[in-house]
Amino acid sequence: MNFASDNVVGASAPILEAIVRHNGGAMPAYGADPLTLGLTPRFRALFQHEDLAVFPVATGTAANALALAVMVPPFGLCLCHEEAHVMEDECGAPEFYTHGAKLHGLPGTGGKIAPDTLDGFLSGLTRHVKQMPPRALTLSQLTESGQVYTVEEIAALCRIAHGHGLTVHMDGARFANALSALGCSPAEMTWRAGIDILSFGASKNGALAAEAILVFRQDLADTLEYRRKRAGHILSKGRFLAAQLEAYLADDHWLANAAHANRMAARLAEGLGRIPGVRLAWPVQGNELFPILPDGLDEALRRGGALYYDWTSRSLPAGEAVRAGEGEEVLDLLRRGREGGDQADHRLARAHRL
Template sequence: MNFASDNIVGASDPVLQALVKANDGAMAAYGADDITKRVKARFSEIFEKDVTVLLVTTGTAANALALSSAVPPYGLCVCHKEAHVIDDECGAPEFYMGGAKLAGLPGAGAKLGAEDVSAYLHGLSKSIKQMPPKALSISQVTECGLVYGLDEIAALGRVCREHGLHFHMDGARFANALVALGCTPAELTWKQGVDILSFGATKNGCLMAEAIVVVKPELAEALDYRAKRAGQVISKGRLASAQFEGYFADGHWLANARHANRLAQLLADGLARIPGVRMGWPTEANEVFPIVPQVLDKALKDAGVIYHPWPGTSLPKGESVGAEEALIRLVVSFATREEDVHKVVEIARSAMSRLAAE
C-alpha cells in the first residue's frame, strides 16, 4: 500500500491508448505534428482564451522555464519558503533565471497571504543594491495540501499588479485544485490575474507530460529558445502531445482528480476518527497530513504502508507535533483503490485499539 506520492503509479488507460495510437506511422518532428497542434488548440479552449503552450517532460522544467521568462537575472521571485520551486528543484529556477533569486516567505499551510506579500514588497529597499521583485510564484495545491481559493488568488493578483510583478502558478496538482473548487481553468488562473502556469499532468494520469501555459504574450516571446537550450524541445513531440489528448478526452483528467480527492477525504475522515490522531491541515485535495502517535507511525510502517514524514514548520498557529508524535503525509492518486484506503484505516484503528488494551 504505497501512499508516498501520486507520481509513483504509471499512466491511465486512456493516456496509454492515445500514446499507442500516436506511435503508429511517421509524423513531423519537434512539435510540428497535427496532434500537437490539436492539443495546443485544446488548451486555448479549456482556458477560454488564446494561450501559448509549451509541452515539457517534467514539472521542474515547467517551473524553471516559466520563471526564467518572468524574472530577469537581476530580479527576485517571491514564493513560500516551502514551495517546490525553492525547496525541491535543486536550484533549477535560479539556474534558468540566470542568477535571479527566490525569496521564501512564511505562511501557515504553505500558503502566501496577500497582506503578507504586500508588506514584504513594501519593505524592500529600492536601492540598486537590492534585487528588484519581478514575479510571485504560488503552488496550487500547496505543499501542505491546501487549495488557494479564488478570492485568495485574486488578492495576490492585485498585489502583483500594484507592484508590477508577473504572477506564476505552479499547478503540479492543478486538476485536483480545480475539482476541489468546482470552478473553470479560466476562473482559477487568468481571471484572477495569473500570467503563466505550470500545468501538471504527470501526477494525475500521464507518463511524463507537463505544460507551460502562457497568458501574457510577452512572457512567451523567448520561451521556445529557452526550451531548446534546456533540452525540452522533444523530437518525437507527438508522443508527449498524445498523452494530453488522452488526458483531456471525455473529461478524463477531471474524473481522475475527483477520484483521488474523494479517496483522500475518505482516508482523512477514517484516520481522524481514531483516538490520538488529528489532522495537521484540512484535507482539501488529494493529500492527507495526520499527526499520529509515534507508535502508530511504526505500526503503519511495519504493516507495509509507505508514506513520508513531513515537517511541521507551517502548521496552524497553536498546533505542534509532540515529542512522541509524528506528522506524516499520505498521497492518494488516480489509481488508488478504495479497498487500500479502508485497509490503512483498519490497520491504524486496530493498532491503536491494541495499544489501548495493553
Template sequence: MNFASDNIVGASAPVMQALVQANAGAMPAYGNDELTAGIKRRFAEIFDHEVAVFLVTTGTAANALALSSAVPPWGLCICHEEAHVIDDECGAPEFFMHGAKLKGLPGVGGKLAPAAVSSYLDSLPKAVKQMPPKALSISQVTECGIVYSPAEIAALGAVCRERGLFFHMDGARFANALVSLGCTPAEMTWKQGIDILSFGATKNGCLMAEAIVVFNRDLAEAMDYRAKRAGQIISKGRLIAAQLQGYFDDDHWLANARHANLMARRLAEGLTQLPGVRLAWPTEANEVFPVVPKRVHKALQEAGARYLTWTEISLPQGEQISADEELIRLVLSFATTENEIASFLDLARAGSARQAAE
C-alpha cells in the same frame, strides 16, 4: 500500500491508449505535427483564452522555464518558504534564471497572504544593491495539501498588478485543485491575474507530460529558445501531445482528480475517527496530513506502509506536534483503490489498539 506520492503509479489506460495510437506511422518532428497543434488549441478552449503553450516532460522544466521568462538575472521571485520551486527543484529555477533569486516567505498551510507579500515588498530597499522583485509564484495545491480559492488568488493578483510583478502558478496538482473548487480553469488562473502557469498532468494520469501555459504574451516571445536550450524541444513531440489528448478526452483528467480527492477524503475521515489522530491541515485535494501517535506511525511502517513524514514549518498558530506524535503525509492518486484505503485504516486501528492496551 504506498502513499508516498501520486508519482508512484503509472499512466492511466486512456493516456496509454492514446500514446500507442500516436506511435504508429510518421509525423513531423519537434512538435510540428498536427497532434501537437491540436492540443495547443485544446488548451485555449479549456482556458477560454488565447494562450501560448509549450509542452515539456517534467514539472521541474515547466517551473524553471516559466520563471526564467518572468524574472531577469538581476531579479527576485517571491514564493512560500516551502514551495516546490524553492525547496525541491535542486536550484533549477535559479539556474535557468541565470542568477536571479527566490525568496521564501512564511504562511500557514503553504499559502501566501497578500498582506505578508506587501509587507515584504515594502521592506525592500530601492537601492541598486537589492535585487528588484519581478514575480510572485504560488503552488496550487500547496505543499500542505490546501487550495487557494479564486478570491485568494485574485487578492495576490492585485498585489502583483499594483507592484508590477508577473504572477506564476505552479499547478503540479492543477486538476485536483480545480475539482476541489468546482470552478473553471479560467476562474482559477487568468481571470484572477495569473500570467503564466505550470500545468501538471504527470501526477494525475500521464506518463510524462507537462505544459507551460502563457496567458501574458509578453512572457512567450523567447520560450521556444529557452525550451530548446533546456533540452525540452522533443524530437518525437507528438508523444507528449498524445498523452495530453488521452488525458483531456471525455474529461478523463477531471475524473482522475475527483477519484484521487475522494480517496483522500475517505482516508482522512477514517483516520480522524481513531483516538489521538487529528489533521494538521484540512484535506482539500488529494493529500492527507494527519498527526498520529508515534506508536501508530511505527506500526504502519513495520507493516510495510509507505509515506513521508512532514515538516512543522507551516502549522496553524497554536498547533504543535508533541514528542510522542508524528506528522505524516499521505498522497492519494487516480489509481488508489478502496481496498488500499481499508487496509491502511485496518493497520492504523490495529496500531491504535495496541497502544491503548499498553
C-alpha cells in the same frame, strides 16, 4: 501501501492507449505534428483565452524553471512560500535557468502566502541597486500542505503583485485536484484572477510524463520557444507528449481522475479521524493528507510496510504543534481514475483498518 508520492503508480489506461494508438506511421518531428499543433486550440478553448500560448514539456521542474526564466531577470527576485516546491525540491533549477535570479521564501500557514504578508514584504523593500528587485511571484496550487488557494485569494495576491510590478506564476502540479476542490473553471482560477503563466501538471494525475507551460501574455511567450529548445525540452518525437495531453483532456479524463483522488483522500481522512490519538494538521482539500500520528502507531504502520514521508511543521496553524510522542507525517494519496472500483476500495480499507 505506498502513500509516498502521486508519482509511484503508473499512467492511466487512456493515456497509455493514446501513446500506442499514435505510434504507427510517420509524423513531422519537433512539435510540427498534427497532435502537438492541435493542443493550442484545445487549451485555448478549455481556458477561454484566444491568445494562450502552449509549450509542452516532459517534467514539472522544466515547466516551472522555464516559466520563471521568462519572468525574472538574472538580477531579479522571485517570491514564493518558504516551503514551495520550486524552492525546496527542484535542485536550484529555477535559479539555474534564470541565470542567477534568487528565490525568496515567505511564511504562511498551510503553505499559503497571505495577502498582507506579500504586501508588507514588497512595501518594506528598499529601491536601491544593492537590492535585488522583485520581479515575480509563484504560487503552488495545491500548496505543499495540500491546501487550496481560493479564486478570491489568488486574485488578491495577483492584484498586490501586479501593483508592485511583478508577474505571477502558478505551479499547477496538482492543478486538477485544486480545480475539482473549488468547482470553478480553469479560466477563473488562472488568467481571470491575474495569473500570467501556469505550469499545467498532468504527470501527478495520470500522465506518463507530460506537462505544459501555458502563457496568458504574448510578451512573456516570445522567447519561451528558444528557452525550451536550449533546455532540451523540445522532444524530437513530440507527438508522444501531445498524445498524452490529448488523452488527458479528452472526455474530462483529467477531472475524473482528480475528483476520484480527492474523494479517496476525504474518505481516508474520515477513517483516520476515528483512530484515537490521530488528528490532521490541515483540513483535507485535495489529495494530500497530513496526519499527526502517535509514535507507536507510526512505528506499527512502518513495520507493516506503509510508506509515507516525514514532513515539516513550519506552517502549522496557530496553536497547533507536534507534541512529545507524536510525529507529523504526510500521506500523498495515490488514487487515479484508473484505480476505481474494488482495487481502490481494497487499498483504502487496508489503510483505514491500520
